[in-house]
Amino acid sequence: MEKVVLKAKREIIPFPELYEKYSMDIYRYSLSILKDEDDAKDAVQETFFRYVENQKTFRADASQKTWLLVVARNYCFSKLKKADNNNDSIDDDSFDSIYELQLDDRITLQDALKRLRPEQNELLFLKEYGNYSYIEIAEITGDTLENIKIKLFRTRQKLRKILEGSL
Amino acid sequence: MEELEMKISQLVDNELSDTEQIEVFGVLANDEKARQQYSKLLMLKKEVSKHHSEVRTDLFPIKLVQPVQELPKVNIYKFGFTFSSVAAIILIMFLLWGQNENKRTVEQFNSLLEKYELIKAEKKQLLNKHEVKTTVLNAAFTKKRKIKKAVLTEAPISVNTTNITTNTDRLRKFTQIPLANNVVINKDDFIGGQIVSN
Numbered sequence: 185m186e187k188v189v190l191k192a193k194r195e196i197i198p199f200p201e202l203y204e205k206y207s208m209d210i211y212r213y214s215l216s217i218l219k220d221e222d223d224a225k226d227a228v229q230e231t232f233f234r235y236v237e238n239q240k241t242f243r244a245d246a247s248q249k250t251w252l253l254v255v256a257r258n259y260c261f262s263k264l265k266k267a268d269n270n271n272d273s274i275d276d277d278s279f280d281s282i283y284e285l286q287l288d289d290r291i292t293l294q295d296a297l298k299r300l301r302p303e304q305n306e307l308l309f310l311k312e313y314g315n316y317s318y319i320e321i322a323e324i325t326g327d328t329l330e331n332i333k334i335k336l337f338r339t340r341q342k343l344r345k346i347l348e349g350s351l
Numbered sequence: 352m353e354e355l356e357m358k359i360s361q362l363v364d365n366e367l368s369d370t371e372q373i374e375v376f377g378v379l380a381n382d383e384k385a386r387q388q389y390s391k392l393l394m395l396k397k398e399v400s401k402h403h404s405e406v407r408t409d410l411f412p413i414k415l416v417q418p419v420q421e422l423p424k425v426n427i428y429k430f431g432f433t434f435s436s437v438a439a440i441i442l443i444m445f446l447l448w449g450q451n452e453n454k455r456t457v458e459q460f461n462s463l464l465e466k467y468e469l470i471k472a473e474k475k476q477l478l479n480k481h482e483v484k485t486t487v488l489n490a491a492f493t494k495k496r497k498i499k500k501a502v503l504t505e506a507p508i509s510v511n512t513t514n515i516t517t518n519t520d521r522l523r524k525f526t527q528i529p530l531a532n533n534v535v536i537n538k539d540d541f542i543g544g545q546i547v548s549n
Contacts (some may be wrong), residue, residue: 201529214407293398312396313403318366337360340392347395 197248199239203232206249209314210256215311231256249293253324257306264302268310304339311336312350332333353387363392 198203207228214227215246234255235248297305303325310316310324318332358375359368367375379385 212403215406216403293402297399297402308399309403314400318364333357333361333366336364337357340360340395341397343399344391351547 210252214256214260216305227256227259230259299346307336307339359389
């Protein structure tokens with residue numbers, strides 16, 4: 185499957201405005217992946233720093249927001265990867281079991297979201313909060329359109345099951 | 352069944368084509384379970400969206416963060432090239448100017464040397480003239496001194512009174528005849544620097 189790339193030329197927003205406009209979204213997005221406020225703040229800083237560094241080479245092929253999201257995504261997943269390496273990598277079962285210990289009689293949406301994998305949280309954030317289309321999500325994540333459809337469907341299934349208490 | 356669930360998920364995301372939408376709505380109209388699933392997914396979508404928008408923004412001091420200003424666009428290579436070219440031109444100018452300066456200095460030195468030689472010769476001439484003058488003067492001076500000395504060392508001067516017999520004659524002689532021929536000045540006539548007459 186071919187990866188989706190949007191090539192429409194877009195207007196470039198000056199940096200101060202760009203920061204005001206998108207920093208909060210980048211923060212929320214990073215938080216949905218990292219689940220840690222401080223790490224998410226670091227991700228925002230790093231994202232905008234990289235933007236300033238690569239501003240000259242930035243081509244308006246994709247929107248600036250998409251570019252920022254991709255940078256933030258790369259930063260977040262590399263951070264998670266480093267953390268995984270340091271913790272001798274946590275497999276699926278142990279990941280779930282950590283949160284099972286915190287389960288109360290009534291599970292909240294926040295807890296349920298915590299039990300999802302970072303990639304799943306990311307998809308939910310982009311679709312439910314960001315209102316991005318499948319094509320845009322595919323562009324940000326670097327995945328195929330078909331994969332996005334399936335992954336999003338499975339994520340919702342899993343979330344529902346967690347909330348219904350069947351997982 | 353899973354295919355239908357997936358279609359419902361896409362319907363919630365508004366990602367179905369018109370024909371697909373009609374198809375799914377047809378199924379939903381007849382299937383209670385599918386309708387429940389659809390409403391649950393809609394609820395979930397709403398809740399997740401709400402959850403993300405309720406993120407505590409006060410934790411992120413966005414106002415305190417000073418936005419980084421755009422860096423000035425300076426082409427470092429262009430600047431470097433211009434700077435080095437200008438520096439090279441200046442160095443070449445200095446080099447040429449230095450060579451001219453050397454030539455000029457040598458010319459100046461030669462002319463000064465010539466002048467010095469001329470002045471030296473002139474000085475020599477003047478010195479020779481002066482030497483001649485001094486010798487002449489010295490000679491004159493010694494002659495004068497000799498004469499004076501000779502006068503001073505002559506035998507005691509005595510007044511020749513042989514021809515003068517009386518005082519009247521003496522007076523007449525003084526008035527009529529030049530004194531120098533008749534009066535001899537003695538050494539004793541000098542008092543200080545003046546001659547005291549008898």
